[in-house]
Amino acid sequence: MHFLGSTRSSLKPDHLLHTPDTFIRIPLPGSEGVDFILHAAPRLGAAFTQMTAEFAANATLGLPPTGVQRFLYVLDGALDLTPDEGEPVTLTPGMFAYIPAGTHHHIRSQAPARAALLEKTEHTCAALAGTAKPQLIIGDEAAIATEPLGGDPDLLVRRLMPDGDPWDFAVNTMTYAPGAALAMVEVHLMEHGLLMLQGGGIYRLGDHWYPVTQGDFIWMAPYCPQWFGALGKTPAKYLIYKDWRRHPLGA
Numbered sequence: 001m002h003f004l005g006s007t008r009s010s011l012k013p014d015h016l017l018h019t020p021d022t023f024i025r026i027p028l029p030g031s032e033g034v035d036f037i038l039h040a041a042p043r044l045g046a047a048f049t050q051m052t053a054e055f056a057a058n059a060t061l062g063l064p065p066t067g068v069q070r071f072l073y074v075l076d077g078a079l080d081l082t083p084d085e086g087e088p089v090t091l092t093p094g095m096f097a098y099i100p101a102g103t104h105h106h107i108r109s110q111a112p113a114r115a116a117l118l119e120k121t122e123h124t125c126a127a128l129a130g131t132a133k134p135q136l137i138i139g140d141e142a143a144i145a146t147e148p149l150g151g152d153p154d155l156l157v158r159r160l161m162p163d164g165d166p167w168d169f170a171v172n173t174m175t176y177a178p179g180a181a182l183a184m185v186e187v188h189l190m191e192h193g194l195l196m197l198q199g200g201g202i203y204r205l206g207d208h209w210y211p212v213t214q215g216d217f218i219w220m221a222p223y224c225p226q227w228f229g230a231l232g233k234t235p236a237k238y239l240i241y242k243d244w245r246r247h248p249l250g251a
Helices: none
Strands: 010-012 015-018 032-040 049-061 068-076 079-083 089-091 095-099 105-109 113-121 137-140 147-149 152-159 169-176 192-198 200-205 208-213 217-220 226-231 236-243
Touching: 010 208, 015 032, 015 200, 015 208, 032 192, 032 217, 049 192, 049 217, 068 079, 068 169, 089 095, 113 169, 113 236, 169 226, 200 217, 226 236
Parallel strands: none
Antiparallel strands: 010 015, 015 217, 032 049, 049 105, 049 113, 068 095, 068 113, 079 089, 079 105, 095 137, 147 152, 152 169, 169 236, 192 217, 192 236, 200 208, 200 226
């Protein structure tokens, strides 16, 4: 059904709500049998890319550009990851991989699959020149302990990335019990990419209030006022990226 130009998607100078009714699928070079929904990219104003990769059977994901690190979180199906130096592993829903820049690897599907894919240029900073390089990480969200955000047992965080100087971004999942909400409106330097995994609620972005639900994507620019409250009878959960641990004046 055509709704005569109506959509929940909204683009403002400091945020984007990208809803499935407006998704366009495109190919990217080096990948075969993969369609990409490109949610956030530098042309939007983001310093990273976030996309949903939809794999047909026997599809292969191309390598990122030189100097680009990659984070992949499986949404549906299974993906075979084979690093050039390491054992192959099959990633199933909720499993993820962080692949440092310059790490040659192969990712393919045996059957249809979907994954959230984040890519970011490796941040160089003279003050961290002696820091050890980040290493390949393969993990399972279900095996990571939850932490209550601000001591609230109805708002649980799982931290998927290590926290330390080698890593310049963080990826978490956040799960809200029905009716739970952030304790404050946040305004900060970090930008976000957020994918709703289940449930829904109300998101405040800047001076705008949006109903959001499973499948929606949100980009939040630095200093965009932001707040979320869960609605409905089931928990709300999202996957969220933020840039992290780099001085804002770093090169």
